[in-house]
Amino acid sequence: MALELRHLRYLLAVAEQASFTRAAERLRISQPTLSQQIKQLERTVGAQLLDRTGRTIRLTDAGEAYAHYARRALRDLAAAERAVVDVADLSRGHLRLAVTPTFTAYLVGPLAAALHIHHPGITLDVREMTQDRIETGLLADDLDLGIAFHASHLTGITPTALFTEHLSLVTGIDRSGGTDTRPLPVRDLAAHQLALLSGDFATRSHIDAYFTDHKVRPHIAVEANSIQALTEIVQRTDLATVLPDALTHEHPRLVPVTVEPALPARTVALLHRENAYQSAAARAFIGLIHDHIRSRDYAPA
Secondary structure (H helix, E strand, O other), X not given: OOOOHHHHHHHHHHHHHOOHHHHHHHHOOOHHHHXXXXXXXXXXXXXXXXXXXXXXXXXXXXXXXXXXHHHHHHHHHHHHHHHHHOOOOOOOEEEEEEEOHHHHHHOHHHHHHHHHHHOOOEEEEEEEOOHHHHHHHHHOOOOOEEEEEOOOOXXXXXXXXXXXXXXXXXXXXXXXXXXXXXXXXXXXXXXXXXXXXXXXXXXHHHHHHHHHHOOOOOEXXXXXXXXXXXXXXXXXXXXXXXXXXXXXXXXXXXXXXXEEOOOOOEEEEEEEEOOOOOOHHHHHHHHHHHHHHHHHOOEOO
């Protein structure tokens, strides 16, 4: 029997579902057909790939080894198919981009607009997710590019530094008419009520570490899982928050407050899978990213 791609997909579906029944439903084929195809695959490779003796189906040791290369083969084939349809003149194309939530607020909009203006034939799929999910998605070839922060990355992820992001304490418009521009000592923040991002944001972890380092216990009155919500809250209350400078500068109703010592900066990075095929659409988008950074005069990385 000649090995066909469907056999690889069938094996991986059974392994992921741990069940012939669920895998057959997902594949939209009958369970007897699926079972027969897996047995044919096992005869072809000369090894038992699935352990059927337990309550759930699982890969044998040989199956684990085979599945590893099957996943790689299917991933490489998908990349090859994209390479074939990739159009170098950028009249059409598709780009899968993921960003951490902070960048949805100030970076995705201008980049998407620039892509649409310069290359209207390219479709853009933007997903907002945590950095660990971005890196996993890149390794699985579910994404083309990611924008996150330079940190300790998974093996196989290549980061390219883009710019340095600075954070500042932010309030609404100063209604007091005061002119005191002296930096606010970090210890004085304990007396201010804050609205901050929730704990599932990397930015919140960054802020919490800053307070911990300086032995400050902030009074957090509001937690939100949306930067847009924070900007709306701060503009309408006397609460303060912490936001990237690039975002604050685009909101005339937000006022940055200098804190001493300053909140630590961090490096924004473009992420991609090492040695991954890079489409014409991805290359064009990377060029637009660098053009945007230069035009906004962001701090160099």
